[in-house]
Amino acid sequence: MRKPVVVDVKRGVTSYDVAVRAGVSQSAVSRCFKEGASVAPATRARILEAAEALGYAPNAIAQGLITRRSNLVGVLISNLTNLNYPEVLAELTRRFSERDVRVLLFTLQTESDVPQALRQLWRYRVDGVIAAARLEREAIAQFDARGVPLVLYNRDGEGAPVSSVCCDSRAGERALVDRLADAGCRRFGVITGPADSHVSQERVAGATERLRERGLPFEVAEGGFDYHSGEVGLRRLMMTTDGRMDALVCANDAMALGAIDAARHTLGLRVPEDLSVVGFDGVGPAAWSSYQLATVRQPVKRMTEAAVAMLLERIERPDLTPERRLFAGELIPGRSARGG
């Protein structure tokens, strides 16, 4: 029978305990848990067995102090209840986990949460940060000053030189407008996201630019990216256009779904016969058979893969210059717009 091991939990298991049990030196244990250091295979096996039996795990925090790498990255995300972001966060976390990097998560309710999040990021000595949240130039400058790599997700540095991964909002919106105009739509409405959203600004600019090029009239209403604001926006636009609007461009899917429901269940309109509706993102519910939304799907897997790769590269080589990667979205013709 194996001799039971008594460990003082309060003190915690140390490399010394493992060394004693494995019958090796303490420095052999240290080498075993250090990347790139050499240990004989048989010795390594004995050490790992002892470590497992004792529940020993090398202290990542202490190692981080020595190597100056915490193996922690920060992820700032501004609106987790947005239908698109849970998938983004799940993909980012999974990919970092595969590379043995941990995610310190910050969900931001308002702009004013940014300074507090940054203070914590510095305190925990994160190796790098991915931000799917609005950062002012001043905040971006702090990353430069500290030499902490930053990759922005679905927004750019608004002029500051910073790495970013984006879905091409403008090209996507232009394709959606063409999809509607080619199907015969003539009188357009546009529902924007929140005024301070960079994503919304880009999408609305793409749509209205293309509408002007094709000489098509349109009205604009402000929304908030949520389902309910799609309902409200549609009702407002219908009043502005005396009910003559036949196509609605929403700056994201959630608002498009709200607008479709309001059209059908409140205004008694048929979608797409009376009103064509398009969104942007390609979230799960957009494909549900009640909606079959015409939209542009963001290539989330490729975008998160790129963001993780760019960040890890820059953690290894802080001298790399910023890079912007722009991914084309996929046009989903859908059935919420005429001609689908």
Added chain:
Amino acid sequence: MRKPVVVDVKRGVTSYDVAVRAGVSQSAVSRCFKEGASVAPATRARILEAAEALGYAPNAIAQGLITRRSNLVGVLISNLTNLNYPEVLAELTRRFSERDVRVLLFTLQTESDVPQALRQLWRYRVDGVIAAARLEREAIAQFDARGVPLVLYNRDGEGAPVSSVCCDSRAGERALVDRLADAGCRRFGVITGPADSHVSQERVAGATERLRERGLPFEVAEGGFDYHSGEVGLRRLMMTTDGRMDALVCANDAMALGAIDAARHTLGLRVPEDLSVVGFDGVGPAAWSSYQLATVRQPVKRMTEAAVAMLLERIERPDLTPERRLFAGELIPGRSARGG
């Protein structure tokens, strides 16, 4: 004009730099950033100003080694693309952030991800863990052995003495069955979640127990908690019952929404006239006007508040015994079931 401060970024700003700029001793700087230590208000102000100007942040990791508190908690979550969990995660992160505690996030794709996640949790010396994921008794025992507090979210320890916060699945399902039976439904179908899901087991047990008590016949089909498996499950149950089923109990909302869409758009049934459908969770889309789902809403804000409070209490006082808190859900009568 202010003299520019030159800092060697590679080396990082230290408390020494702050002391020099503020004209105080290095130990005064240390005291200023230590909880409970006394520093004269004027001195503190000078130090904070210097720290701000230099971008100095005390090293949380080094502090953690001294205080034996990392101010990190682990959150394990098994299925972030589940419609209910993004809200849970956003609430947990916000509440911890308010208490100055950071979240180390682990998203688990499969059961086999658990051991790896646990190894990382021990390496980072987390102060405690909230798990909205299935943990075997063996995994739970590791928390006890290491003295790391654990709170389970929407599952219990399956016999192991561990703290947990749950929504009362059985009571909720019983209320939903009564809601349907009282409206005149007579022939029932039940779509379960995945076979290994504790939440699904509890919900299905609650529903079928109540159906038996009321002497109502039912058939069961296995689903996977996702929208698509609601569609598939409905079609299978309709075959089993020769189309005579008039009420469908789904173990969560996503499957109920899939079943409603399949009933309407594939099978040509009217909901609720031909078929009444109920879910469980109270996710956002359940309230959309296309669905107006009859469901039980989990009190996510109160449940996350309780989970955070219970965990922080146990971090302060590791001797506290486990506690189970069971919250009643709110019955939403909805319009997807007759009599709503």
